[in-house]
Amino acid sequence: MVDNLIRTKGREGRRGYTLPKNDVDGTSLEKILPKAALRKEKPRLAEVDEPTVVRHYTNLSRQNWGIDTNFYPLGSCTMKHNPRANEVAANNPGFAGLHPLQPEAQAQGALQVMHELQGFLAEVSGLPAVSLQPLAGAQGELTSILMVKKFFEDSGDHGRTTVLVPSTAHGTNPATASMADFKAKEIGLDEHGCVDVDELRELVDETTAALMITNPNTCGVYERNIKEIAQVLHEAGAFLYMDGANMNANLGRMRPAEAGVDVMHFNLHKTFSTPHGGGGPGCGAIACSETLAPFRPDPAVEKDGETYSFVRPAQSIGRVAGFHGNFGQMLRAWNYIKMHGPDLRDVTDMAVLNANYVRARLGGTYQIPYDELCKHEVVVQPPKGKKALDIAKGLIDHGYHPPTIYFPLVVKEAMLIEPTETESKETLDDFIGAMLELAETTSEELEEAPTHAPTRRLDEARAARQLKARW
Amino acid sequence: MVDNLIRTKGREGRRGYTLPKNDVDGTSLEKILPKAALRKEKPRLAEVDEPTVVRHYTNLSRQNWGIDTNFYPLGSCTMKHNPRANEVAANNPGFAGLHPLQPEAQAQGALQVMHELQGFLAEVSGLPAVSLQPLAGAQGELTSILMVKKFFEDSGDHGRTTVLVPSTAHGTNPATASMADFKAKEIGLDEHGCVDVDELRELVDETTAALMITNPNTCGVYERNIKEIAQVLHEAGAFLYMDGANMNANLGRMRPAEAGVDVMHFNLHKTFSTPHGGGGPGCGAIACSETLAPFRPDPAVEKDGETYSFVRPAQSIGRVAGFHGNFGQMLRAWNYIKMHGPDLRDVTDMAVLNANYVRARLGGTYQIPYDELCKHEVVVQPPKGKKALDIAKGLIDHGYHPPTIYFPLVVKEAMLIEPTETESKETLDDFIGAMLELAETTSEELEEAPTHAPTRRLDEARAARQLKARW
């Protein structure tokens, strides 16, 4: 069994890049350091020429599907079109060449981008204060919950030990609570798949620090009692945090602040079209109320007259990133929002239209556990006797990236479909056609799928059992 | 039978791009023009959104092979690695945004690039004068032969009606001669596949304007009598033109001027690594002797002190392009040459090494009609009973772009293999392995190939018989 790793394509002495000749006669390592400090064996890295590098990684890319190649309705991931204009923006040498520690006076353009983006996110959320620093959605969550933690610590309220998490939540939510030294407590659902307000009233007490809500939730259902939920929490002195992963359903239609949300995170790589890049980098900017604003990470950007500067919020939780955050993603999101302005609402409208269309057309064949208006995504279940996994792999043979499967956990054999607003009706119709066809395909046939992909189904158990994670 | 054209993916009213709002209240077309001048029916163009455009053309690209994806030993095309540095150079906004008619004072950077490239090509060829204007190799040929034509016309020598073309020549050579109002006369080969000098002596007379020679010729064989050939022509008052398509075999090893060449063209997209782009754009710069220099196209670039300017050579044949030529390709070639300097000779050495290695390894199984030292490419013939076409299609199933087949015309079932210098020994070994395996594969099996490509063999006759060249 031969692998195709870059290292197999080299030969000792090959070089893929030529550096400028060193034009000074400085010192050598041997003169600076004792022999013991120096490397004895050279690392076993690939030694390859540039043409081989280009061909190797070009061909690797061709083993991948992306939004650019296929419909990619991966629920809760918002795989919308990534405009190339954003890439042009991020590659501008006037930004790409800027060192993060250049004095503010040398980086006014970059600071203006950040300041404007802060304002845009404040407007979209209705919350007055923003931090762009968190490097991913999960870190945005953590930042938010750490801010809540520090609020109580600085208030001397040491009894706030619990964070409530609905059973539909992303796995990151309970993990985040733990990382911030809270106990995560699960809360159940009502018949609509929404947070059970009665249970909430019972659970909330003086140990409650916050509830982490996702709205619309991971079933794609709007949390219709969110305002009441916020009231219950606020009356108990607790905060409402909103996971903004699903903000693509809310733009211009609902502002979290008005629903009582105290702090939330955004995924710039979901809602605001920065590319997912095979799993990152992202940007998990947060927005919060005046109360929590002093706890934001260091730094935030302020404007004084015509000058932009970094400031450390008074009771900052500190830094969550080495520098100012994933500036490249901020630049992309800023550019995206500027290309939409108030038309951002259309983004949400079309995303919700697309999801409901899929819901309407799949219903009858697929089971829809919460068959009412959905928002930007819809959870469905395969017809009796069929497995979500098999349908998913069958979709690959039809040329569609599968939806998210087996999530949310509260729905058996869940398939979470998020079409996004950038897909056309024709694409949805073709996808629906494939879904309906797969519903009729025998399980035996489905179990063989995929047969038209770069690989067939993998032996995942073997990977864990005989761990081999390097060449 | 459904097509997959971009037009099938649209719907009336869709838009893929938003333009800035017109911010002046100028006039409208109806006020300027009579109704008859205005378009009555809108053209039936695709009406599609941007995401669809990206996905459509990305997937189209995935139907293609390029140097970036596969070994591409297409003889006489020099499919060498295209460095990405060249693309960075050509996309620099300081060049990309320059209008061709901006006064010379506003374009000194661009003129310097052109002037330096002229100098580089002069050095490589040994010929003192250069024109960068021809837009492709074929146009470089035509330019050269038109210069010869005008030389004789301006000299009042109207009897020069013939251009000699070896039977191995590229089809462009005789076509070029015709376009320049010459009669193309074919000249045969000696036992090495080279121009037959004895026949030449017989053919050359006072009607001969030039011989068009390719060196190394299209069999990959060096024209060992080139100096004598030049003498024969010069004695008869005729010129020696060299087709520079195969200059990748000569860099730093042979300078055409020293062999007696009077005028030649380069293919910047072959020898100097500018991308072929699916068949263009190229750049067919020419170099010539002092005698022919006054006949070069308008303009050439000159340097006076520190200032660069365009000049019209005194007896110029005129323009062969709307502006100054394919400047983007000049920029790439200039960058490539600067990254090599005198090391250009290594390019040739490795190209010739690779070709001879293939020759040595295939010999015995494949027939080598001229089995002596080859230069940058080698012509081989399949084993008895096998067709070049079948071997070619079989190579596709092995992951290799086929060599050029049925060319040169003088070799039956010719397969012209040009590996180029940017391929590694391992790649050549694997390719050779595939070639040897195909030599053993039955013709019946080969006739089915390719089976692993985006399409199988096409009905080419049908395309011509039932011409459909538009949607």
Add this chain to the structure above:
Amino acid sequence: MARFTPHTDDDVREMLDAIGVETLDDLFADVSPKFQGELDLPPALSEYEALRDVDRLAKENDTGLPIFLGAGAYDRIVPSTVGAVISRGEFLTSYTPYQPEISQGTLQSIFEFQSIVSELTGLEVSNASVYDGANAVAEAALMTARLTKRDPRVAVSAGLNPRYREVIETYRVEVVELPFEDGTTDFSEVPDGVSGVFVQSPNFFGVVEDIEAASGAAHAAGALCVAVCDPISLAVLEAPGNLGADVAVGEAQPLGMPLLFGGPYAGYMATDQKSVRQLPGRICGETVDKDGKLAYVLTLRGREQDIRRAKANSNICTNQALTALAATVYTALMGPEGLREVAESSVSKAHYLAERLQASGFRLRYPEAPFLWEFVVELPDVKKANEALLKAGMVGGLDLGDGGMLVAVTEKRTKEELDAFVGVVANGG
């Protein structure tokens, strides 16, 4: 060792052994005369150093400014998507699609380009692009001779871009001149025996010409009518094929190609079905593969130089596939409505500028002639005006050398820029 060659010393040794020679020099034993020296080229630079030079020289050019130059190349908006698509390695680094099984990407894009050209021109068939607009014009001149079986001799007016005319002449076609007055061509007297009559519309001075008159006159003289059209204009003007033109040609640069100091651009050519065999260059056609699957292939190859050699229609072989792809992607993004908007916005802005200039006391050279986005304004000192414009951060129009400035206005220009232009010129610039 050169930058992109993978050969190690061991590789070289093993390969020389397999070949049966001792040294690399031995591989050139047959070369005579040998070049013995070292090429006198500047020392090899690393990629980083070479690109630093590119940056340095780029700064020696005046770019990034509003441009009022046109005259055959236009400063239009190029969507980011165009560059992203054409830089895909599979498009960028492939060759002419001789092996259709692994070249359907290029082939289908050529088919789409041909279709777009056919739609815009109203003519039935198009080829897979020629070098540029000037060469398309010259090839059309030769084509009229082949089709009429006359000597290559064509009638043109001063309204034809002079650079196009120059290329026609370089291609050894005789040119006879038609009268040109008040901004338009007078087609009433076409000389006998010409093979073609050329009409550029909008013409070099921006004025819309009467293609119907041109084709009528051409046909009456037994000649063919060749229309030369800016493809953007065809979004709003009647297609030349519907006005009697036999051949339509032009420069595709306005469809998504950067100015890049004059190239690479792409030419286009279209004609009617019966003339297809006289088209030069590649034509891509639809067919099926062995399994009946629809696919594309280069067809009617019998016209081409690699088959017909000296009897070919033209020596053109390499075409402009990548720039044609740029035009194809651009047109897909714009669609018919987007193209129309580009045209209308340019018309509106150009007329606004012309009116402001007239209001400032300057005369248009052809005040009565209908123009689109380019016009000639008479100025006391064009050179001085252009210098003042550059000083004010603008690239002025083309100095016609006779007191006229040919000014082009695209959709990219803003009101602010147009007003600034007037301000500079009116202040004696």
Add this chain to the structure above:
Amino acid sequence: MARFTPHTDDDVREMLDAIGVETLDDLFADVSPKFQGELDLPPALSEYEALRDVDRLAKENDTGLPIFLGAGAYDRIVPSTVGAVISRGEFLTSYTPYQPEISQGTLQSIFEFQSIVSELTGLEVSNASVYDGANAVAEAALMTARLTKRDPRVAVSAGLNPRYREVIETYRVEVVELPFEDGTTDFSEVPDGVSGVFVQSPNFFGVVEDIEAASGAAHAAGALCVAVCDPISLAVLEAPGNLGADVAVGEAQPLGMPLLFGGPYAGYMATDQKSVRQLPGRICGETVDKDGKLAYVLTLRGREQDIRRAKANSNICTNQALTALAATVYTALMGPEGLREVAESSVSKAHYLAERLQASGFRLRYPEAPFLWEFVVELPDVKKANEALLKAGMVGGLDLGDGGMLVAVTEKRTKEELDAFVGVVANGG
């Protein structure tokens, strides 16, 4: 209508009908409280206008100058090939490779990244990247607590990048400080009960530290040793795994990522095989498909938040796949010899500059300590020096606020630039 939505009015109508509602508003009937107004955002711009703004603001930054700032982000050469590869749509627009059958490109590139990290650090396993260097450090601090089953409490010195230390503290890990003198850390007295001992080498001030001493001291105290290393330095310095480090972490930015005002970069983490289950984030492993074909897949998912939820090692899910790919491509281009050359050239140039500065009468803060490419020079007025440098077209070093300037020198700096730096500083800059 927004820019990237394909919906025509007819599409919307037909879809609303299929859903069974009248209007788009009806789709939000369940939303409460509804936002009724219009978002107060600047009016939508076209792509062209938006990118013009990008250009305008880019000019407000001082870039394109020689940079002497380091302190965790380095102005190194990024080969053109890196950008070309990572902008391939299939890499750029794919998600975390949950569906391995159609994600082998991303998966294999992650596997290669892990392999490179393992090779450089001399440790057996690596994960598929964390957010950045600072977060890798913080995650390592938490990891030491899990592995030692102690409270998260780590010993660090002033030699650790203060920004890394800040993130450790944000992650609610207690920090105890080790003595730091003459540029290096004194590991002789590790406080009892700490879970980890951190050693950054080269440290924040550029000095090479004694990892072996740190690991010896850590292990004696029952704690783990975490080495924080610049990956470029590992081309020439002994691998931390060979010096007793249990975990190695760092910032991968020097491997082919542009500065981009601080991100996106990528962190790396490596440890020994027995600690693999305490690594946070994704791990990619080798396996086979149904046909026995070798393939890659995310593995040991049981550690992760989507399975273990509150009990996960970390909440990390999205990783830095694309920047890790940049590091992978960069490392492939450079190879071990190229990396060594980058390191050696930087060392040589930094020492040249330090010597020239000393010759001009300036003192290094740690004259006896062995540094690589970063050092502290004492200046009479660092702020003034940096202003003079900017005026002369250079970005000076980091002002430490105490009379010291932390100066970084990479392979990009030329002798001319180094001499100019000395000239400005010596002239009282």
